[in-house]
Amino acid sequence: MSSAPMGAAITGGTTAAREHVMTVRDAHKTYEGRGVPVHALRGVDLDIDTGSFTCLIGPSGHGKSTLLHLLGGLDRPSSGSVTVLGEHIERMSDAQLARFRAHRIGFVFQFFNLLKGLTVAENVQLAMSFAGASAREQRSRTDELLASVGLSAKRDARANELSGGQMQRVAIARALANDPEVLLLDEPTGNLDSASESEVLGILDGLHAEGRTIVMVTHSLEIAARAERIVEVHDGRVLA
Amino acid sequence: MNDFKLVVRNLLGSRSRFALTLVGITLGITSLVVMMSLGAGLRAQIDKQAADLGANLIVTPKGWCAYEQVKVLSGTQLPDAIPAEDLAAIEQLEGIRVLPYLTVGSAIDNEPVPVTGIRMDETVASKRWSLAEGEVPQAEEALEVLAGAAVADSFGLAVGDALTLRGATFTVAGVLEAAGTGDDGVLFIPLAAAQKVYETDGRISFAAVQVDDLDAVDLAAQRITDAANVAVVSDRQLLASVLSVVNTVSTTLRIIAAVAVLTAAFGIVNTMLMATFERRREIGIMKSIGSSNARIFRTFMAEAATYGVVGGLIGLAVGTGVSRLLTPLIAQNEFTAFVGGARVDAVPPLADMALILGGAVVVATLAGVYPAWRAARLTPVEAISYE
Ligand SMILES: Nc1ncnc2c1ncn2[C@@H]1O[C@H](COP(=O)(O)OP(=O)(O)OP(=O)(O)O)[C@@H](O)[C@H]1O
Ligand SMILES: [Mg+2]
Numbered sequence: 001m002s003s004a005p006m007g008a009a010i011t012g013g014t015t016a017a018r019e020h021v022m023t024v025r026d027a028h029k030t031y032e033g034r035g036v037p038v039h040a041l042r043g044v045d046l047d048i049d050t051g052s053f054t055c056l057i058g059p060s061g062h063g064k065s066t067l068l069h070l071l072g073g074l075d076r077p078s079s080g081s082v083t084v085l086g087e088h089i090e091r092m093s094d095a096q097l098a099r100f101r102a103h104r105i106g107f108v109f110q111f112f113n114l115l116k117g118l119t120v121a122e123n124v125q126l127a128m129s130f131a132g133a134s135a136r137e138q139r140s141r142t143d144e145l146l147a148s149v150g151l152s153a154k155r156d157a158r159a160n161e162l163s164g165g166q167m168q169r170v171a172i173a174r175a176l177a178n179d180p181e182v183l184l185l186d187e188p189t190g191n192l193d194s195a196s197e198s199e200v201l202g203i204l205d206g207l208h209a210e211g212r213t214i215v216m217v218t219h220s221l222e223i224a225a226r227a228e229r230i231v232e233v234h235d236g237r238v239l240a
Numbered sequence: 241m242n243d244f245k246l247v248v249r250n251l252l253g254s255r256s257r258f259a260l261t262l263v264g265i266t267l268g269i270t271s272l273v274v275m276m277s278l279g280a281g282l283r284a285q286i287d288k289q290a291a292d293l294g295a296n297l298i299v300t301p302k303g304w305c306a307y308e309q310v311k312v313l314s315g316t317q318l319p320d321a322i323p324a325e326d327l328a329a330i331e332q333l334e335g336i337r338v339l340p341y342l343t344v345g346s347a348i349d350n351e352p353v354p355v356t357g358i359r360m361d362e363t364v365a366s367k368r369w370s371l372a373e374g375e376v377p378q379a380e381e382a383l384e385v386l387a388g389a390a391v392a393d394s395f396g397l398a399v400g401d402a403l404t405l406r407g408a409t410f411t412v413a414g415v416l417e418a419a420g421t422g423d424d425g426v427l428f429i430p431l432a433a434a435q436k437v438y439e440t441d442g443r444i445s446f447a448a449v450q451v452d453d454l455d456a457v458d459l460a461a462q463r464i465t466d467a468a469n470v471a472v473v474s475d476r477q478l479l480a481s482v483l484s485v486v487n488t489v490s491t492t493l494r495i496i497a498a499v500a501v502l503t504a505a506f507g508i509v510n511t512m513l514m515a516t517f518e519r520r521r522e523i524g525i526m527k528s529i530g531s532s533n534a535r536i537f538r539t540f541m542a543e544a545a546t547y548g549v550v551g552g553l554i555g556l557a558v559g560t561g562v563s564r565l566l567t568p569l570i571a572q573n574e575f576t577a578f579v580g581g582a583r584v585d586a587v588p589p590l591a592d593m594a595l596i597l598g599g600a601v602v603v604a605t606l607a608g609v610y611p612a613w614r615a616a617r618l619t620p621v622e623a624i625s626y627e
Binding site for chain 1: 242243245246249250253521522525526527528529530531532533534535619620621624
């Protein structure tokens with residue numbers, strides 16, 4: 001729970017941007033659904049240190065996923081600023097965001113979100129193709145990645161023939177396809193049994209040790225306790 | 241992993257829908273090919289026929305409609321309606337050459353055969369016929385026949401054969417080379433012999449007139465109608481009226497085909513929209529791991545275009561086959577009767593095939609634009625949060 005001193009971020013100016021891989025300032029997100037607008041985020045301020053392992057916790061529906069989507073460039077804030085890896089998410093075009101997601105961010109979802117019709121290897125290769133990797137690069141790197149998550153044997157299996165734990169490991173391999181500096185995970189173990197859960201967490205520990213920045217949403221305080229820092233999201237805000 | 245693989249997977253992901261959509265576009269293209277080849281074949285035939293008319297003016301009895309005038313091209317039996325005095329009056333006129341025709345009918349082995357009385361030498365020269373065998377009948381009242389290539393062929397007529405027309409025995413004196421026109425299906429006999437055997441009292445059916453001075457065609461027409469109680473139609477008018485009939489027919493055919501293709505296009509739109517909806521989540525996943533809008537758009541467009549390519553190719557093959565089967569039927573129908581024994585070319589030229597295939601791809605791709613745009617426009621979050 002060693003959160004970075006807030007003062008540094010506010011007074012640090014340009015140096016702060018360098019040590020913080022992510023900076024969120026007064027970010028709001030309002031969903032203009034049918035009927036009443038939903039204020040999912042109401043002024044989030046957050047700094048994430050380069051190479052840190054952070055867990056986002058908080059009650060359901062309070063904006064954890066929404067915040068993670070902003071950090072991953074899946075969506076833009078309604079107001080305020082979100083700066084990730086030096087890029088201003090709120091100012092980027094759709095095409096710029098797509099390139100940003102492809103090259104610099106790895107995203108893992110609670111429900112795996114693999115493409116069911118494709119094989120394990122194809123799921124990983126598809127992500128590489130979005131970053132413009134050649135077919136040969138795709139093949140060799142996919143084998144490497146699947147080995148690192150212990151799924152070499154399932155290379156040519158259909159994604160929908162796997163167990164939940166296996167699917168989530170494929171999803172992690174896919175998130176790492178383009179060797180991103182930042183890995184964002186939205187309740188990656190929410191649907192896993194405890195054995196699969198510890199497998200996945202073991203992989204994440206390894207990735208953290210490699211120096212990647214990890215931000216993970218979780219409901220489990222037990223899991224959160226493994227992180228360097230816990231950030232609580234409550235009612236669309238980050239509690240200091 | 242490349243787009244091609246992805247497109248194939250997506251298309252085959254729902255095989256029955258793929259097949260159904262394909263049937264739609266295939267039917268559309270098939271009907272287009274059939275309609276176009278029949279329409280184009282008819283038109284080409286008419287053009288040739290009219291070009292071979294070999295006359296600037298056609299003199300017909302008063303009151304003939306366009307349909308009867310058009311029949312002049314075929315050798316079909318027409319009433320003998322221009323009396324000898326009128327013909328004589330016209331032949332008095334200077335600066336024109338008159339080729340009278342008396343179209344009558346007969347039958348060989350119970351099959352109707354058109355028989356036409358002509359002035360042999362003049363007509364042979366003006367139509368630039370050449371003989372396959374035998375010679376052109378010489379005497380004016382000779383009971384001799386000059387047979388068109390197609391009739392000679394279908395009834396096995398050879399020089400020296402005898403046949404009975406209206407109770408009189410005629411001998412085949414010559415057989416013509418095929419000219420590719422309605423003339424191929426006609427038995428020609430000397431005009432005087434025809435008038436005598438068929439007892440027309442010197443009357444003829446119509447006359448083709450060649451005008452010496454091509455700038456004075458209208459004047460010649462005027463002088464003919466002044467001299468005799470007849471109507472005159474110019475080759476250009478005749479051609480125009482034939483073409484207008486053909487054009488109406490082939491325009492109708494084209495509209496039918498266009499409707500079929502359009503219906504198929506809506507089938508593609510519908511299928512693609514359904515796919516967009518069903519694959520919402522998949523699209524969101526692809527986007528959240530870095531796919532650009534452009535790439536999503538491209539994949540959907542490629543899927544739509546595939547319908548055009550595959551449906552177009554199958555449609556071309558089936559359409560060509562169907563045209564071949566239909567040609568003999570079409571060649572016997574009432575409207576095309578005047579095309580005579582000439583065949584309608586059932587296979588559209590290669591350039592047309594390429595055009596049709598290109599058109600199919602363009603239509604299918606256009607049909608994909610809206611669904612592809614809808615798919616590309618989805619934001620990753622809204623697509624993913626959709627359950
Ligand atoms: N695409 C959307 N359209 C409209 N409202 C949305 C959308 N996504 C989220 N919301 C709303 O925004 C609020 C925050 O949602 P969010 O998913 O960020 O919560 P969460 O903290 O991740 O919850 P959980 O722990 O259940 O995953 C909720 O009220 C939710 O209903
Ligand atoms: Mg959530």
